[in-house]
Amino acid sequence: YDAMYTSVDAAPCVRLLTKDGEIGCSTEGRVVGVLRLYDEDHDDVLTSHSADDKIAIVMPESLFNQSTVKQLDSSLSLAGIMVLANEKTKPSSYSPDEATPQSFMAKVRGEPLYEWNPIGERDPIIHQRYGFGIVRVADADAEGVRSKALLNEEKRAKNEFVPYVAEFHYPMYAKGNSLACLEEATCLPVGGFSVWTTLQKLNKTLNKDIVLATAMMDSSAFFHDLAFGASSYQSGVVSLTAATLALSKPLLTHTCPNATQLPKQIMVALLNAEQFGYVGSRRLARDLGTELECNQWSAKFERPYRTCLNPYKPNTLYTSLNLTNIDTILEVGQVSLEEGDTLYAHIDRSDPSPDNIARSLAFSAMISANFSGGTGVSVTGASEQLPGLPPSSIPSFVKEKRDRGLGGVGYVSLQNHNTSFTNPYYLSRFDSNLTASQVDSLCSTAKIIAKTLYATAGGPASDTCQAEIDANVDCELVSALFHCLTQDFNCPLVNKYSGEQDEGPVSHYAGVYFLVDPDRIIGVPRFLNRLLAESLVEHNEYGSALHDAVDPVLAFNYDKDKWDISSEVSWGGNASLLPSMLFSESNWAADIGTRLYRREDPFVQRLMLGLGVAITVLAGIGGYLFRPYVIQNFKT
Structure with missing residues (x-):
């Protein structure tokens, strides 16, 4: 910090937009403020600083929440806020999300509102708009920033000139709302790519029923770069992936048919952008069973592996599956457990279809009766008093089937909680790791998932078959996969399938959706796609597939080179009628960032002038x- 300008390693809050307006952070060009320390020992900033002078608040993570930011914003002229990381300590609980997660989508789906996340904020910081920069300073730079702010406080106490200032440069180009910025091409839809596969070959003519298993691939946080999501929802991704790989292995007992030979097809989907209106599941549900009229094919691959360039689809394998055939859905949600904890099988007792409720109750009872306790993890039905499902991808498929008149479906959402979340850091930067026993529990959960899918698809529920499936679940792989997805993405397992990566944990924020060549899709979707493909290609002949996770309300206008509202959506130009919040992320300058520098004392300036x-x-x-x-x- 001795250089004139010193860049600060920090994760920024950036500008998102919805159909209703702006959320997140932005600055008007470069904004400079005097460093002021705000902590337990220096809390007089509200009374000792002129409201006209721009200041840069430096504060510990323990004080960063919506009420504090609101108080500072209303009392001071803020250039920005610098939140100091402290990797050694974290609060006992903190969630920046609302108590009723994704409440808007619950209303769209006709679901009753329920506080699954009781520690969530009534006026959540993750949904607010700020006209100044907010960054979370990395642990390595935190002490240096704090020391400069502390020196300023010491100077101020002596009525001396305070020298250190911070410059925030986070200009965001998008203004207004998602409809406006998509029209002006100053933003992109929040989204990415989901990964899916099947245990058997794709053959539409066989018309097999489908057992669908899903997990949410993405997470979120106020600082998107820190959306680690260890419990929400990487615990589910790891467990379901391990179960899928176990089912791809052959069973040696002749009375136990392989999962590739069962009466029903097992389909697995790792869904992206679910934290932003269940985008991945809604898009996949909408596309399954619909005819694709491709106006321009890529020359790279043969059909059905071929990419369609207009309308863009990374591959067209999904056209061999039909939404009608999905008769059972198993969702794997937050499933990390401590020793002796229980998994809960959630169903929606408010489902308007009595047939769906009956099927779901039977499915839940089957899981609890046949697979509870055998691996050290018990499964029981969730409380009958609950009004519906916790935040879930399941309704995307149920609603799409109901709207198209395609019949009923039984479903269960497996979670580590009953009436409310047990995760104390839901959608928070603190949801960064699990205890050793919680990681171990993911292997036990993977065994339950694998046996449930096997039996539901028509496999024998004998002790012999179950024991073989248990043995095929690789607990070392579970541990390695969890480590890669939450602690260090530049790990040997990821390197094997995706090459060298940046050191450290990877963010599971969905990001923005691009029309991109499948070979250029990177990050977690690329890794999981290739990991699954290696084990499954000999069974289904294609391995695994990527699917676009972009809001189905949108359609790309190739003539105008921008996103429009799909012609299939009835909204009459009234944004309130859109069945989505329509999240987008602003474009921004390439040189955004925060830096510190020491300004000259005005006395010295006058002296030099004299x-x-x-x-x-x-x-x-x-x-x-x-x-x-x-x-x-x-x-x-």
């Missing part, structure tokens, strides 16, 4: 007095 003037005057006087001598001795 010296400059004095030197100029003396030079003039000297020249005038020296002029006769020059004329006399250098006359030409």
